[in-house]
Amino acid sequence: MMIIDPQKITSLLSGVPFKVEVDPILDKALELKGLSLEDVALLLTVGAYGHIPLQNKIIETAGQVKEEVFGKRIVLFAPLYLSNECVNNCLYCGFRVENKKAVRKTLTVENTVREAKALEAKGYKRLLLVAAENPARSNVDYILDVVNAIYKKTGIRILHLNAAPMSVKDLRRLKEAGIGVFQVFQETYHPETYEKMHPSGNKRDYEYRLSVMDSAIEAGFDDLGIGALLGLYDWRFDVLATIFHAHYLKDKYGIWPHTISVPRLRPASGSQLTETPYPVSDEEFKLIVAVYRLAVPTAGVVVSTRESVELRREVLATGASQISAGSKTEPGGYKEDEEHYEAAQFGIDDKRTLDEVIEDVARLGYMPSLCTSCYRAGRTGETFHEMAFSGNIKDYCSANAVLTLKEYILDSANASKYACEEAIKKELGGMSDKNLKFGVEERLLRIEAGERDIYY
Numbered sequence: 001m002m003i004i005d006p007q008k009i010t011s012l013l014s015g016v017p018f019k020v021e022v023d024p025i026l027d028k029a030l031e032l033k034g035l036s037l038e039d040v041a042l043l044l045t046v047g048a049y050g051h052i053p054l055q056n057k058i059i060e061t062a063g064q065v066k067e068e069v070f071g072k073r074i075v076l077f078a079p080l081y082l083s084n085e086c087v088n089n090c091l092y093c094g095f096r097v098e099n100k101k102a103v104r105k106t107l108t109v110e111n112t113v114r115e116a117k118a119l120e121a122k123g124y125k126r127l128l129l130v131a132a133e134n135p136a137r138s139n140v141d142y143i144l145d146v147v148n149a150i151y152k153k154t155g156i157r158i159l160h161l162n163a164a165p166m167s168v169k170d171l172r173r174l175k176e177a178g179i180g181v182f183q184v185f186q187e188t189y190h191p192e193t194y195e196k197m198h199p200s201g202n203k204r205d206y207e208y209r210l211s212v213m214d215s216a217i218e219a220g221f222d223d224l225g226i227g228a229l230l231g232l233y234d235w236r237f238d239v240l241a242t243i244f245h246a247h248y249l250k251d252k253y254g255i256w257p258h259t260i261s262v263p264r265l266r267p268a269s270g271s272q273l274t275e276t277p278y279p280v281s282d283e284e285f286k287l288i289v290a291v292y293r294l295a296v297p298t299a300g301v302v303v304s305t306r307e308s309v310e311l312r313r314e315v316l317a318t319g320a321s322q323i324s325a326g327s328k329t330e331p332g333g334y335k336e337d338e339e340h341y342e343a344a345q346f347g348i349d350d351k352r353t354l355d356e357v358i359e360d361v362a363r364l365g366y367m368p369s370l371c372t373s374c375y376r377a378g379r380t381g382e383t384f385h386e387m388a389f390s391g392n393i394k395d396y397c398s399a400n401a402v403l404t405l406k407e408y409i410l411d412s413a414n415a416s417k418y419a420c421e422e423a424i425k426k427e428l429g430g431m432s433d434k435n436l437k438f439g440v441e442e443r444l445l446r447i448e449a450g451e452r453d454i455y456y
């Protein structure tokens, strides 16, 4: 079975008739069954034609699907960059080995704990560790030391990891150490573009990178994160290829990806690319988020601080379910709390703090969540997706969002307190299951009395 078939993707995209009927596809999507590759090609083509009323229909339906699966909750997290000492030479990245201007740094284990504590103090419970590829510096032994130290010395509840592909044996050690989601982006699934963008280093091997999710599954991971860096090649190709990859994982292993990230190329100091080869407009970006949501309804669709405040607000209605906040994309950035652009992987647009983002999310009518419960309660992989497909995960999301937001109000919130209290009231008011509501209210009292980390 091919992981992805570039020829098939191209032919699916070129075979779409000019006049298309999206209603039957959207009806199917509303049943939370996901979409075929043919359906996805059609929706993406509508976007490329720039047909605004149809685009709006797609986007609206994606918002409905997101609420059917996850309710109002929006999960928040931060990346923690461990190292920018990379052996690769990706033309779009500020960490590339040939960027001689970058100030290079790999955090000591002690300093990663210091960073995690700084984030914990702001209220974060889940972090995404990000390591540049460097067998001598940020290798698996180092990452394991970091993971063990953060779990032991901080209150961070789940660590996800974005790192280079590695052996099944190494991946198994990371899984055993408690990594939740293992994430690797293919960057572009288009082989010729991939070759151009990665002139040297281990990352040059397209097939090796593409097969990393197979290795992760063999190592025991069942929560996997995939994505394409939008702007390197035709976005329709890369989005369809990402969904092709998702179908492959489902067909071969019975597991949908746990997250699909939607990174868009941003300027990075010291990167070789001075212009985006295939620009993606904001309208197209919203459509892409929506199509991921419709095609893989149970995936966390993740939008980062690379995007503007306005656009991040808008994608909450088009299917995004997880957002990073208050991010620094350079190792050591949180403690130093100032932007050292020369050492960052890419520039960020939304520079608001976690508290500001939480307040905004709550005021927009969503439910900010710092939940980490599924990973810790064993609702992972197939179990998670079955519950999500049948609409059964959203009660957990709702209850745990309320409980974690209460902790946040008591321990870390600043200006967001009022908006958070209102969001909790609204969420409780909308709970139709009386037993659940009663249980949550009882747990809220326990949290007020000082208990922590209570979850469903």
Ligand code: SF4
Residues within 6 Å of the ligand: 073, 075, 369, 371, 372, 373, 374, 375, 393, 396, 397, 398, 400
């Ligand atoms: S209940 Fe599970 S799916 Fe919902 S927010 Fe918590 S960890 Fe995520």
